[in-house]
Amino acid sequence: MTANALDPRPGRRITITDVARAAGVSVATVSKVINGRDGIADATSKRVLGIVRELGYESSLVATSMRRRRTQVVGVLVAEFEPFAVQLLRGVSTALQGTEYDILAYAGSVSAGEHIGWERRSLSRLGGTLIDGAIIVTPTVTLPESGVPVVAIDPHTGPVGPATVDTDNLGGARAATEHLIALGHRRIGHLRGRADLESAQLRERGYREALESAGLPYDPVLVADGGYRTADSTAAAAALLDLAVPPTAIFAANDLSAIEAMRVASERGMRIPDDLSVVGFDDIPEAVSCTPALTTVRQSLHEMGAAAVHMLLGIFDGRPAEHIRLPAELVVRGSTAGAAGAPGR
Amino acid sequence: MTANALDPRPGRRITITDVARAAGVSVATVSKVINGRDGIADATSKRVLGIVRELGYESSLVATSMRRRRTQVVGVLVAEFEPFAVQLLRGVSTALQGTEYDILAYAGSVSAGEHIGWERRSLSRLGGTLIDGAIIVTPTVTLPESGVPVVAIDPHTGPVGPATVDTDNLGGARAATEHLIALGHRRIGHLRGRADLESAQLRERGYREALESAGLPYDPVLVADGGYRTADSTAAAAALLDLAVPPTAIFAANDLSAIEAMRVASERGMRIPDDLSVVGFDDIPEAVSCTPALTTVRQSLHEMGAAAVHMLLGIFDGRPAEHIRLPAELVVRGSTAGAAGAPGR
DNA sequence: CTGAAAGCGCTAACAC
DNA sequence: GTGTTAGCGCTTTCAG
Numbered sequence: 137m138t139a140n141a142l143d144p145r146p147g148r149r150i151t152i153t154d155v156a157r158a159a160g161v162s163v164a165t166v167s168k169v170i171n172g173r174d175g176i177a178d179a180t181s182k183r184v185l186g187i188v189r190e191l192g193y194e195s196s197l198v199a200t201s202m203r204r205r206r207t208q209v210v211g212v213l214v215a216e217f218e219p220f221a222v223q224l225l226r227g228v229s230t231a232l233q234g235t236e237y238d239i240l241a242y243a244g245s246v247s248a249g250e251h252i253g254w255e256r257r258s259l260s261r262l263g264g265t266l267i268d269g270a271i272i273v274t275p276t277v278t279l280p281e282s283g284v285p286v287v288a289i290d291p292h293t294g295p296v297g298p299a300t301v302d303t304d305n306l307g308g309a310r311a312a313t314e315h316l317i318a319l320g321h322r323r324i325g326h327l328r329g330r331a332d333l334e335s336a337q338l339r340e341r342g343y344r345e346a347l348e349s350a351g352l353p354y355d356p357v358l359v360a361d362g363g364y365r366t367a368d369s370t371a372a373a374a375a376l377l378d379l380a381v382p383p384t385a386i387f388a389a390n391d392l393s394a395i396e397a398m399r400v401a402s403e404r405g406m407r408i409p410d411d412l413s414v415v416g417f418d419d420i421p422e423a424v425s426c427t428p429a430l431t432t433v434r435q436s437l438h439e440m441g442a443a444a445v446h447m448l449l450g451i452f453d454g455r456p457a458e459h460i461r462l463p464a465e466l467v468v469r470g471s472t473a474g475a476a477g478a479p480g481r
Numbered sequence: 482m483t484a485n486a487l488d489p490r491p492g493r494r495i496t497i498t499d500v501a502r503a504a505g506v507s508v509a510t511v512s513k514v515i516n517g518r519d520g521i522a523d524a525t526s527k528r529v530l531g532i533v534r535e536l537g538y539e540s541s542l543v544a545t546s547m548r549r550r551r552t553q554v555v556g557v558l559v560a561e562f563e564p565f566a567v568q569l570l571r572g573v574s575t576a577l578q579g580t581e582y583d584i585l586a587y588a589g590s591v592s593a594g595e596h597i598g599w600e601r602r603s604l605s606r607l608g609g610t611l612i613d614g615a616i617i618v619t620p621t622v623t624l625p626e627s628g629v630p631v632v633a634i635d636p637h638t639g640p641v642g643p644a645t646v647d648t649d650n651l652g653g654a655r656a657a658t659e660h661l662i663a664l665g666h667r668r669i670g671h672l673r674g675r676a677d678l679e680s681a682q683l684r685e686r687g688y689r690e691a692l693e694s695a696g697l698p699y700d701p702v703l704v705a706d707g708g709y710r711t712a713d714s715t716a717a718a719a720a721l722l723d724l725a726v727p728p729t730a731i732f733a734a735n736d737l738s739a740i741e742a743m744r745v746a747s748e749r750g751m752r753i754p755d756d757l758s759v760v761g762f763d764d765i766p767e768a769v770s771c772t773p774a775l776t777t778v779r780q781s782l783h784e785m786g787a788a789a790v791h792m793l794l795g796i797f798d799g800r801p802a803e804h805i806r807l808p809a810e811l812v813v814r815g816s817t818a819g820a821a822g823a824p825g826r
Numbered sequence: 827c828t829g830a831a832a833g834c835g836c837t838a839a840c841a842c
Numbered sequence: 843g844t845g846t847t848a849g850c851g852c853t854t855t856c857a858g
Contacts, residue, residue, distance in 0.1 A: 194605030199851035217574035229562035260539030544835035
């Protein structure tokens with residue numbers, strides 16, 4: 137069997153040109169057929185569609201988006217696919233179900249040397265062409281007016297600038313700390329989140345406010361930088377637990393560092409919750425699967441994702457950007473118990 | 482202040498043309514500077530770089546990928562961002578950490594009318610241009626040779642065709658069934674998965690092999706079609722439990738139907754694990770959060786993602802495609818116990 | 827009804 | 843060293 141006009145060149149994707157040649161029409165005609173433009177003879181249309189099916193042609197998102205205005209794709213820009221981001225992604229995915237939009241999630245800091253500014257970079261690289269709008273997860277810098285509709289989730293700056301969706305971090309942190317206080321803990325440590333995130337600052341503030349309200353002193357020695365990744369938390373947790381008088385409870389700014397704190401404590405022979413109570417923040421899936429299950433502050437990532445989607449679609453429709461704040465809820469599980477010698481109330 | 486040559490047109494992304502105009506050089510020169518090609522005067526280079534920074538220019542992924550061969554982006558193609566896919570994504574993300582690759586995850590079936598064939602469509606739309614290679618999560622059809630390096634995770638056809646990564650479904654199912662046998666169960670039911678999935682067939686085979694090895698008879702009456710959705714499982718579970726002599730234990734082909742079986746059993750006043758032991762497969766987050774926690778067979782999604790990444794990078798380097806099978810591990814939780822009147826061993 | 831031509835933003839030959 | 847030219851695959855006027 138020898139190659140004929142119908143055979144696309146091997147090892148290459150099939151382009152609109154291949155279809156045009158096979159159908160014996162111009163590229164423009166194929167384009168019109170595919171996009172349902174009218175002014176095409178019925179016979180031509182049928183023939184072209186036949187070839188399209190036969191060749192398995194599918195238009196290139198890249199080429200199409202270069203030429204057209206809209207792509208029907210919303211972008212979810214993240215620094216990395218960690219639990220927080222992927223959970224959000226699930227919410228976005230469900231909320232977008234049944235709409236005309238596809239989802240393109242992009243982690244663009246992987247190869248970038250600079251960790252700061254990934255969102256600006258990703259947005260510039262994708263915006264205006266590939267995606268019609270973006271949901272940016274935990275941006276670390278203020279986003280420039282780029283002309284691309286944008287919703288920021290849990291932005292480091294708090295509710296300023298473009299549309300934002302975040303959680304009541306302050307209230308959640310207070311609730312977490314008050315829970316520990318109610319259990320009789322008096323020496324409560326805090327594993328601080330990334331200093332450049334407003335959410336982390338608010339969580340620390342909630343911790344301090346709760347202590348203050350209860351008349352407990354704030355001791356800087358009991359606060360350590362947990363960062364936001366497991367590795368960063370190890371040293372911080374160790375620092376807290378290796379104190380001459382270690383805390384009897386720890387409130388961590390996120391679940392990942394809370395879980396790491398539990399691990400570090402176990403390494404030292406401490407038992408959770410008998411020797412140490414731990415509370416996290418986020419309620420990622422691991423929070424319930426770890427042992428013991430983690431008491432934490434739940435922010436409904438699913439709802440945040442959905443809220444972001446609705447706002448973005450609204451912006452597409454010309455409605456104004458808003459700042460939405462969702463409630464946080466304390467979920468008590470097995471990692472917290474009354475302080476030794478103080479049976480709580 | 483009036484607009485000058487330095488001002489990009491408002492509301493539009495900044496293009497290489499804007500930079501070229503502002504720097505007073507040609508577009509080609511800017512391109513060379515940005516891509517570090519040599520043969521550019523040091524002074525020119527510095528000036529252009531300055532403008533780039535000043536304007537906040539970032540090259541468009543779309544335009545670049547149209548012209549260039551490689552994009553340094555690996556695609557993860559999914560039908561939808563559900564728990565399984567998202568967990569895999571995390572594995573892929575960690576494995577790609579520190580490499581030169583960015584990750585682009587695409588859910589392209591959202592808007593597509595047809596659910597079947599999403600992977601072919603997504604691959605055609607992105608492959609060859611936007612992404613250098615793809616990891617396809619749970620493809621439902623056999624993928625055509627597209628010229629794009631591809632690794633399929635948990636393909637419905639089993640390890641044939643392109644590179645694949647999957648779990649030891651047979652071994653896992655055997656382990657699950659043997660666990661029930663060891664507990665003293667003799668009348669063990671099976672909730673079968675979707676018949677068109679190779680993984681489901683293997684899980685049933687594992688069940689039968691385990692029975693056989695233990696010298697137990699295979700009774701077709703004890704096997705029902707659980708499908709892959711909760712609703713499908715309801716009737717199947719009911720059929721099993723309403724038998725004149727119901728099974729004392731059930732091995733379900735996935736966690737979702739196992740959990741449904743527990744629910745149906747409770748409806749009938751049976752208690753888990755006292756009156757009925759249940760084992761699932763997958764170890765989804767719900768498996769640990771349901772009551773009682775589900776004994777199940779865990780497949781490490783994280784490891785599967787990482788394995789897929791390594792294989793894909795290997796294919797980029799010209800190494801041959803393989804079929805990798807990861808072990809499955811039985812996780813014993815609260816939903817299984819010794820059969821009544823037979824205390825196991 | 828259909829096709830030729832222009833151009834989206836960018837890179838790679840090839841000239842100058 | 844730098845600019846000119848030609849496209850990547852596609853859509854969109856605008857002529858025929």
